[in-house]
Amino acid sequence: MTTENVLKPDFATNRKHFIFTDEHEQLRDSIRRFVIKELQPHSEEWEETTFPDWVFERMGELGFLGLDKPEAYGGQGGDYYTSLVLAEEIAHSRCGGLAMGIAVQTDMAMPPILAFGTEEQKREWAAPAIAGTKILCIGITEPDAGSDVAGIKTHAMKDGNEYVINGSKTFITNGHRAHAIVLVTKTDLDAGYDGFTLFIVPMDLPGVIREKRLKKLGMHASDTALLAFQDVRVPESAVLGQIGKGFYHIMWELQGERLIGAAGAVAGAQQVFDRTLEYAKERKAFGRSIGHFQVIRHKFAEMATKIETARQMVYTTAWRFQNGEYPVREITMAKVYASRIAVEVADECIQIHGGNGYMKEYGIERAWRDLRLNRIGAGTDEIMLDVIGRSYGL
Numbered sequence: 001m002t003t004e005n006v007l008k009p010d011f012a013t014n015r016k017h018f019i020f021t022d023e024h025e026q027l028r029d030s031i032r033r034f035v036i037k038e039l040q041p042h043s044e045e046w047e048e049t050t051f052p053d054w055v056f057e058r059m060g061e062l063g064f065l066g067l068d069k070p071e072a073y074g075g076q077g078g079d080y081y082t083s084l085v086l087a088e089e090i091a092h093s094r095c096g097g098l099a100m101g102i103a104v105q106t107d108m109a110m111p112p113i114l115a116f117g118t119e120e121q122k123r124e125w126a127a128p129a130i131a132g133t134k135i136l137c138i139g140i141t142e143p144d145a146g147s148d149v150a151g152i153k154t155h156a157m158k159d160g161n162e163y164v165i166n167g168s169k170t171f172i173t174n175g176h177r178a179h180a181i182v183l184v185t186k187t188d189l190d191a192g193y194d195g196f197t198l199f200i201v202p203m204d205l206p207g208v209i210r211e212k213r214l215k216k217l218g219m220h221a222s223d224t225a226l227l228a229f230q231d232v233r234v235p236e237s238a239v240l241g242q243i244g245k246g247f248y249h250i251m252w253e254l255q256g257e258r259l260i261g262a263a264g265a266v267a268g269a270q271q272v273f274d275r276t277l278e279y280a281k282e283r284k285a286f287g288r289s290i291g292h293f294q295v296i297r298h299k300f301a302e303m304a305t306k307i308e309t310a311r312q313m314v315y316t317t318a319w320r321f322q323n324g325e326y327p328v329r330e331i332t333m334a335k336v337y338a339s340r341i342a343v344e345v346a347d348e349c350i351q352i353h354g355g356n357g358y359m360k361e362y363g364i365e366r367a368w369r370d371l372r373l374n375r376i377g378a379g380t381d382e383i384m385l386d387v388i389g390r391s392y393g394l
């Protein structure tokens with residue numbers, strides 16, 4: 001064997017995963033270019049002000065809010081992987097709150113409308129949401145019921161051919177700006193899991209009160225609302241899906257939300273890793289780059305391995321999802337694992353930055369604060385572990 005024939009690893013090669021085609025990679029390029037050019041420069045400003053509504057319109061105009069949505073409603077008709085590509089590339093905005101606000105629109109509020117909605121509801125809410133001219137939010141959590149979804153109190157009672165809604169929702173992302181909310185209610189207080197019904201409630205109806213803009217640890221670029229519903233009257237046509245099936249509808253919705261959340265967590269971890277790698281190559285101590293200390297090199301090795309493991313879990317699970325399976329156990333595993341490692345990675349990246357990691361200027365502490373939400377939102381770590389454990393009959 002001559003020296004030219006010797007196989008050498010090429011660590012710089014950008015190898016795409018087999019679930020992605022060249023078209024996906026082109027899409028990735030164009031989303032990344034857009035995000036870096038038009039969103040990332042505002043990252044710091046939006047940390048103070050929350051991101052503006054024009055982002056929805058602009059992304060709608062570019063087709064990015066309907067990548068995997070049906071063409072009949074203005075979507076691009078792509079597969080589930082296109083949605084993954086968006087979740088990954090939007091991490092380049094370095095603005096977790098923005099990524100979350102967009103994901104609420106595309107992967108949380110819209111899917112139940114498209115899956116269970118009437119033709120009229122799809123035209124009235126999904127189509128403009130895809131175009132970015134209407135903003136959506138989703139209301140599950142209440143002040144007294146988060147993990148325990150079955151414990152919600154918001155109810156919708158029949159009155160003639162209307163429903164009257166009373167209750168409250170909290171921690172609602174996009175809640176201050178949304179035109180409509182996909183609302184989880186109880187329509188039969190005695191029917192257990194069969195007593196839930198979803199509604200699409202326009203946010204400008206009398207009795208819908210946007211009470212408080214909640215202040216939080218991270219995700220400052222997103223708005224988070226406490227909402228009250230006081231005798232809000234909606235017609236029967238506001239019911240989304242089947243009456244009494246709302247619990248099952250929302251559990252289905254949560255699967256997509258968790259998988260996209262996992263993809264976002266992996267992408268966020270990769271972002272902070274990449275930035276820290278550059279830093280470790282440049283920052284000198286004791287006459288050499290800190291990255292050349294074995295202990296730091298091993299930190300990178302550990303982080304890279306965790307990120308890659310989480311990514312493979314997300315991709316394999318997405319492949320199952322795309323191919324018609326309903327892989328709840330694997331989605332849950334991907335969600336809990338990706339969320340945890342993303343926080344571990346961000347924490348280690350602060351450490352590698354030393355004092356600079358603690359300073360706002362470097363944006364690493366922000367990445368940690370933003371990523372920290374993943375262990376709570378869309379189902380806490382503890383709930384995820386419980387779902388996995390129960391799936392083994394325990």
Ligand SMILES: Cc1cc2nc3c(=O)[nH]c(=O)nc-3n(C[C@H](O)[C@H](O)[C@H](O)COP(=O)(O)OP(=O)(O)OC[C@H]3O[C@@H](n4cnc5c(N)ncnc54)[C@H](O)[C@@H]3O)c2cc1C
Pocket residue numbers: 104137138139140141145146147148170171172173174216219224373376377378379380381382383386
């Ligand atoms: C920034 C932000 C944005 C959000 N956006 C939205 C949104 O747009 N729409 C929406 O509906 N919700 C939203 N949420 C709510 C989020 O999904 C909930 O916070 C989450 O589901 C946890 O519920 P909780 O906060 O009520 O915690 P709790 O349910 O009160 O849990 C408290 C603790 O108890 C643990 N625990 C609870 N039950 C069990 C159990 N059975 N076994 C073991 N441990 C348990 C939990 O894991 C947690 O550690 C958002 C939250 C945040 C912070």
